[in-house]
Amino acid sequence: MKTCQRFAHIKSGFEQDIRFLRGHAERHQGSAPAKTSAKNAVSVKRNMARALNRHLDRCPECG
Secondary structure, three states: OOOOHHHHHHHHHHHHHHHHHHHHHHHOOOOHHHHHHHHHHHHHHHHHHHHHHHHHHHOOOOO
C-alpha cells in the first residue's frame, strides 16, 4: 500500500514516543514509574493505530 508523507510523519512521531516509554520501562524495571511507562506505551500504540486508520480513511492520496 502506498502512503503519503503525512502518514509517515504521524507514524514516526508515535513510534518515537513508544521507544522512549519502553526504554524508560526497561531501564527502571520493577519501579512504579516503569510500570506506568509500560502501560502508557501500550496506550500510545493503540492511539497510533487509531490515528493511522483515521488518516487512511480521510486521505485521498492514501485511500
